[in-house]
Amino acid sequence: MSWTRKLLRVDLAKGTCTSEPLNMEWAALYLGQRGLASKYLSEEVDPTCDPLGAENKLIMATGPLTGTMASTGGRYSVITKGPLTGAIACSNSGGFFGAELKFAGWDMIIFEGKSDKPVYLLIQDDHAELRDASHMWGKTAWETDDIIHATHQDPQMRVACIGRTAENGCLYAAVMNDKHRAAGRSGVGTVMASKHIKAVAVRGTQGIGNVDDAGAFMQATNDGKEVLAENAVTGQGLPAYGTQVLMNVINGIGGLPARNMRDVGFEGAENISAEAMAEPRKSDGKPNLTTNGACFGCTIACGRISTVDPTHFSVKDKPQYQGASGGLEYEAAWALGADTGVDDLDALTYVNFLCNEDGMDPISFGATVAAAMELFEDGVITTEHTGGVELTFGNAEAFVAITEQMCQGGAFADDLGLGSKRLTEKYGKPDLSMSVKGQEFPAYDPRGIQGIGLNYATSNRGACHLRGYTIASEVLGIPVKTEMNDTDGKPELVKAFQDATALVDSAGLCIFTTFAWGMDNIAPQIDAACEGDWSVENCLEAGERIWNMERLFNEAAGFTADDDKLPKRLLKEAIKDGPTKGQVNRLGEMLPKYYEIRGWTPDGKVTDETRQRLSL
Amino acid sequence: MNVNIELYASLMKYLPPGKHRFRREIRVDDGITLNQLIRQYHISDAEAHLVLVNGHFVNCGEPRDQRVLVEGDTVSIWPPVAGG
Ligand code: SF4
Numbered sequence: 259m260s261w262t263r264k265l266l267r268v269d270l271a272k273g274t275c276t277s278e279p280l281n282m283e284w285a286a287l288y289l290g291q292r293g294l295a296s297k298y299l300s301e302e303v304d305p306t307c308d309p310l311g312a313e314n315k316l317i318m319a320t321g322p323l324t325g326t327m328a329s330t331g332g333r334y335s336v337i338t339k340g341p342l343t344g345a346i347a348c349s350n351s352g353g354f355f356g357a358e359l360k361f362a363g364w365d366m367i368i369f370e371g372k373s374d375k376p377v378y379l380l381i382q383d384d385h386a387e388l389r390d391a392s393h394m395w396g397k398t399a400w401e402t403d404d405i406i407h408a409t410h411q412d413p414q415m416r417v418a419c420i421g422r423t424a425e426n427g428c429l430y431a432a433v434m435n436d437k438h439r440a441a442g443r444s445g446v447g448t449v450m451a452s453k454h455i456k457a458v459a460v461r462g463t464q465g466i467g468n469v470d471d472a473g474a475f476m477q478a479t480n481d482g483k484e485v486l487a488e489n490a491v492t493g494q495g496l497p498a499y500g501t502q503v504l505m506n507v508i509n510g511i512g513g514l515p516a517r518n519m520r521d522v523g524f525e526g527a528e529n530i531s532a533e534a535m536a537e538p539r540k541s542d543g544k545p546n547l548t549t550n551g552a553c554f555g556c557t558i559a560c561g562r563i564s565t566v567d568p569t570h571f572s573v574k575d576k577p578q579y580q581g582a583s584g585g586l587e588y589e590a591a592w593a594l595g596a597d598t599g600v601d602d603l604d605a606l607t608y609v610n611f612l613c614n615e616d617g618m619d620p621i622s623f624g625a626t627v628a629a630a631m632e633l634f635e636d637g638v639i640t641t642e643h644t645g646g647v648e649l650t651f652g653n654a655e656a657f658v659a660i661t662e663q664m665c666q667g668g669a670f671a672d673d674l675g676l677g678s679k680r681l682t683e684k685y686g687k688p689d690l691s692m693s694v695k696g697q698e699f700p701a702y703d704p705r706g707i708q709g710i711g712l713n714y715a716t717s718n719r720g721a722c723h724l725r726g727y728t729i730a731s732e733v734l735g736i737p738v739k740t741e742m743n744d745t746d747g748k749p750e751l752v753k754a755f756q757d758a759t760a761l762v763d764s765a766g767l768c769i770f771t772t773f774a775w776g777m778d779n780i781a782p783q784i785d786a787a788c789e790g791d792w793s794v795e796n797c798l799e800a801g802e803r804i805w806n807m808e809r810l811f812n813e814a815a816g817f818t819a820d821d822d823k824l825p826k827r828l829l830k831e832a833i834k835d836g837p838t839k840g841q842v843n844r845l846g847e848m849l850p851k852y853y854e855i856r857g858w859t860p861d862g863k864v865t866d867e868t869r870q871r872l873s874l
Numbered sequence: 875m876n877v878n879i880e881l882y883a884s885l886m887k888y889l890p891p892g893k894h895r896f897r898r899e900i901r902v903d904d905g906i907t908l909n910q911l912i913r914q915y916h917i918s919d920a921e922a923h924l925v926l927v928n929g930h931f932v933n934c935g936e937p938r939d940q941r942v943l944v945e946g947d948t949v950s951i952w953p954p955v956a957g958g
Contacts, residue, residue: 501957533896773956
């Protein structure tokens with residue numbers, strides 16, 4: 259089975275930690291991690307609740323393959339009602355924390371209520387207790403990790419925690435684990451802070467037992483690893499160049515948004531690309547990229563470990579930032595770089611370090627700064643608001659200064675912490691927020707690439723590429739190439755990607771495996787590990803069930819078809835130049851068909867028939 | 875005539891000396907097709923996964939045989955890559 263069949267319920271008001279059997283009937287329908295935790299959330303939390311109130315819950319959940327020998331089987335997710343969007347939030351992270359939680363014997367942790375003082379949860383195998391964390395409150399995520407390791411003197415202990423931005427109320431704060439890995443999006447870290455949980459520290463020594471059919475599992479996971487090794491993307495491209503290889507691709511095809519999506523195409527893209535990260539620099543002859551890195555059990559190893567040029571203005575007086583640390587991934591490089599117009603690779607790497615150190619989502623942060631830059635250039639925000647910083651597009655010094663302000667807190671940090679939707683509303687220019695359901699876009703312009711626009715508009719957690727990465731097909735030709743500017747066939751493509759992704763996110767696997775694996779590679783691994791019938795068909799149906807369950811949560815929270823929309827800029831302001839010149843997103847051509855094939859009403863409501871078909 | 879060639883990621887190694895990062899202007903025969911150019915650089919079909927001329931995709935096979943390059947074209951080539 260590979261589920262531990264046990265969850266840990268933490269009542270923060272009472273200070274108790276209780277073991278509880280996992281609901282195996284639900285596990286048979288929702289598998290684990292994203293799916294199963296969302297089921298618990300849907301059953302236990304009123305969707306209309308205040309995301310930062312005591313009624314909301316925060317769940318950290320592994321999948322049945324987390325901690326096993328399956329490649330990339332180290333993932334966990336944080337599930338809650340998100341404060342940035344008010345929608346269901348599920349943020350997925352790699353590193354080593356998820357596997358350690360499983361080794362300690364737990365499928366998931368459910369935090370409920372609110373503690374009246376800062377606490378951290380200590381888990382050592384079956385033993386779990388809440389401890390005082392007053393001395394950690396006000397510390398960065400990195401300091402917190404160090405304090406916990408110094409206290410417990412166990413280098414194998416894994417820590418997930420929040421930094422200062424979460425404590426300061428930034429609505430897109432992340433939960434950081436293993437210092438450089440983030441459950442990044444939708445403000446799951448902000449919810450953790452609202453409950454006064456500073457950290458979860460876990461040490462497990464029990465390994466993974468109860469794999470349903472160990473022989474078949476070994477065969478299926480070995481077969482899967484062979485496919486990953488032989489595939490050019492997962493075997494060569496991702497380890498060598500990381501996700502950042504996309505910077506020049508997406509810019510080259512006319513799909514890279516720039517300067518708060520005012521422009522498409524960024525003249526500085528090549529300076530912040532994977533190719534630039536590999537170039538020796540003048541000062542010390544070393545490249546920005548030090549090495550690649552892998553999460554638990556991963557045979558792809560796409561992670562970037564980087565250094566900032568020690569002579570660069572951002573770090574020259576700060577030796578603590580001159581060592582190697584978690585480097586730029588594509589989405590972060592875009593949001594922090596192209597979207598702000600900054601093409602200074604060292605400045606962006608430093609800002610990325612700060613995002614990790616103080617736990618904030620670099621996509622929403624970069625995009626919110628970009629919106630603030632547009633407000634600044636329009637004269638709506640002035641240096642009086644920014645503490646004297648000339649917040650213009652392309653100004654690397656200003657960006658570094660504003661990020662340092664953000665980490666330390668203050669009046670303008672409070673503004674930026676609102677996210678772009680609330681920020682632009684506050685200053686009377688709501689159309690300048692590049693977001694869906696309040697969450698900022700990632701790095702692909704939906705004017706040039708139609709399907710991804712439909713995915714953004716319908717994503718259950720607000721704008722997100724990882725809910726249905728149609729870029730694989732529309733741009734990268736995986737598994738087959740579709741035309742970027744066609745709308746025909748895109749509703750089907752979006753649905754297929756969304757459902758398959760929901761299943762992968764519920765298994766404990768990394769979505770990057772799907773550049774090489776189809777469901778026919780994934781289902782046998784789940785089927786061998788878990789009791790029950792996890793055929794390809796059943797896996798896909800479970801994915802569809804999970805998608806619809808999330809949609810129902812949002813419906814009950816008050817979301818309607820009116821929230822499945824894109825900002826006016828992307829529907830009306832045509833791309834000004836480059837290979838996609840003249841294009842806008844044609845969401846209206848795709849949305850009705852999408853609702854229809856989902857089995858929803860023309861106004862986007864899940865029908866009774868669809869509920870019955872999916873056992874919802 | 876002159877065209878610009880851009881070879882990215884692991885294909886950078888195929889660029890002749892004098893490149894700037896992943897880009898170089900090269901002299902080619904008038905009337906050369908896209909596939910002829912790709913073969914001149916010994917890039918296999920599997921390696922030439924994403925091919926753009928002036929930012930527009932040209933699919934594998936016949937379209938690349940038929941695409942005749944003209945002065946000033948920019949040809950960009952990537953091996954299979956992905957991210958996200
Ligand atoms: S592919 Fe990258 S993100 Fe995914 S598990 Fe491996 S190292 Fe982590």
